[in-house]
Amino acid sequence: MPPKVLFTTVYKNDPEPYDYIGSNARSKWFRFSWPRIQSFGLRFLKQNIPEIEILEYPTFEDYKKRLAEGWDVVGFSFYLNETCEILEMVEAARASGKAGELWAGNYGALTPQIQDKFDRIFEGYAEGAVAPYFGRKIEQNQVLHPPLIEYLATPFKKKLNIYGIMFTTRGCGVGCKFCQTPKFCNRPHPVPLESLERVISYYKEHEINVVLIEDENFGANRRHADRVVDLLDEYGMVWGCMARADYLRKKIPEWVEMRAKPDPATGRKPRMVKGFAGAAIGIENLHQEKLDDINKKEGTEDVLETVRLLQKYGLGTVGYYMIGFPDDTKESLRKDIADLASLKLDITQICIMTPLPQTKLWDELDEQFGIFEEDWHKFDMKHLVWNHPNIPPKEMEEILSWSLKRVYNRLTPLRTSYRVWANAYRYAGIDGMKEVASYVSRANRFDFHPEKPWFLEPEARR
Incomplete structure (x- = not known):
């Protein structure tokens, strides 16, 4: 039986997605909106390693519900300014007793001050590093691009x-x-x-x-x-x-x-x-x-x-x-x-x-x-x-x-x-x-x- 692996982004209780243009505009009259509705990195992983499960911007309650299913690995993909929320998610995973190893990836994982909170740190694009966990090998020239x-x-x-x-x-x-x-x-x-x-x-x-x-x-x-x-x-x-x-x-x-x-x-x-x-x-x-x-x-x-x-x-x-x-x-x-x-x-x-x-x-x-x-x-x-x-x-x-x-x-x-x-x-x-x-x-x-x-x-x- 393949291992159970869940990769998630930071939780987000606000129903409104992050708006890239909104964060760079101060207009109160009219502006364009470019919401972030998916994780490109997690979708690349899912496309190339279909056995994994991914969560994109869940609420904290939805995240805890998925944790309760039990996982061999829970991985976190995040940016530096999302670190505080990710550490809350890490604490919840440890306390649940339902997660084996905890992994970290994306740019937020490059922060030395928080790396001891995880069992494994991934630097760079992780398809090739995660694939051996499922008994496979993925070279850079074999990466499949997902629809985004x-x-x-x-x-x-x-x-x-x-x-x-x-x-x-x-x-x-x-x-x-x-x-x-x-x-x-x-x-x-x-x-x-x-x-x-x-x-x-x-x-x-x-x-x-x-x-x-x-x-x-x-x-x-x-x-x-x-x-x-x-x-x-x-x-x-x-x-x-x-x-x-x-x-x-x-x-x-x-x-x-x-x-x-x-x-x-x-x-x-x-x-x-x-x-x-x-x-x-x-x-x-x-x-x-x-x-x-x-x-x-x-x-x-x-x-x-x-x-x-x-x-x-x-x-x-x-x-x-x-x-x-x-x-x-x-x-x-x-x-x-x-x-x-x-x-x-x-x-x-x-x-x-x-x-x-x-x-x-x-x-x-x-x-x-x-x-x-x-x-x-x-x-x-x-x-x-x-x-x-x-x-x-x-x-x-x-x-x-x-x-x-x-x-x-x-x-x-x-x-x-x-x-x-x-x-x-x-x-x-x-x-x-x-x-x-x-x-x-x-x-x-x-x-x-x-x-x-x-x-x-x-x-x-x-």
Whole structure:
């Protein structure tokens, strides 16, 4: 009999899911909503090791009910700011007497201060490490990609779009000193093309025509990325990616040309919206010396040129930005945020510089200034957790709130909406606008919380 293994995320008693855009916007009028409704990591594990059971954001009571069933292993997948709740779940598992070993994974498991609470710690993507527990072996080139289906909405519960998430390469080798990925997985591993085609085909069969590539660095393997783009084009997908500016700047004209190429059968322009739709870029800061200090390995002007190129073609833009560098002041940040707002990005994520365990930034800030915060909840990139020389914690939070209002004002969602519709008409005329309208109906009739979550059929597994 195979062992009984349960993997769970943090519990969540609040019925409302975490909203990524909401956490980066302060608009009280209208904004988009991007709720987190599933765990990508646990779904990868379930897809590749179907014997395990997974729990995604259960209530604490639901978690305790599942514990009572008895398990050889209970594993926890979590982020640093979820640590306090996870430790409550660990305590409940120990007290229940119904759990054998307790395992920990995901980025939260990299925290040395809490690792003694678990019987086993997993660093990096764990399919290969968990498979031997079931008498199997999974190599990186055998990993199967699960369907990951989410939606964009408004705070008024109306869904605007449905899209499939895709990871074409996992891990990152750039080595920015604020990032935990060099410890988590510093050697990027391409997901097999046949697995990617299988999941793209699955999306297409379920009338999902939009794919978001969530690689930390799409294009880390240039040849693999080119073949992925060809696959997306073959299936007529609309897609966007997260990538470095230097890579994007070279590829944008090529991808735009692919998007607009005439139908080979008729010679006419496309009758549907498809192709490259936009990108997310780690801007991080607008001062070159600060990028150099965090080992970003990009130039500020190169980043800005890439943003301008995306907007020239009417493409979507998401930017990641960081405030709270040691030499930042309230006055300097007001100017910097004004410059950032002038870029008119569709979504701007602003984080307070936060040291994370086992990063170079943690070591440097702790040595030079001291990390005072002991509440792991505050390590969510929205609080100051170290002794900043110029700005106290409360004032830094006020600056963040003001900054988010400045970059995401009332016109931002309207500007984004206009761009989407105008682009649809530009590339595919009235048919393109009809297709975009159809996304709304597809998103609102799709079952995002089925009794049995979506996974590839057993015969499709290796």
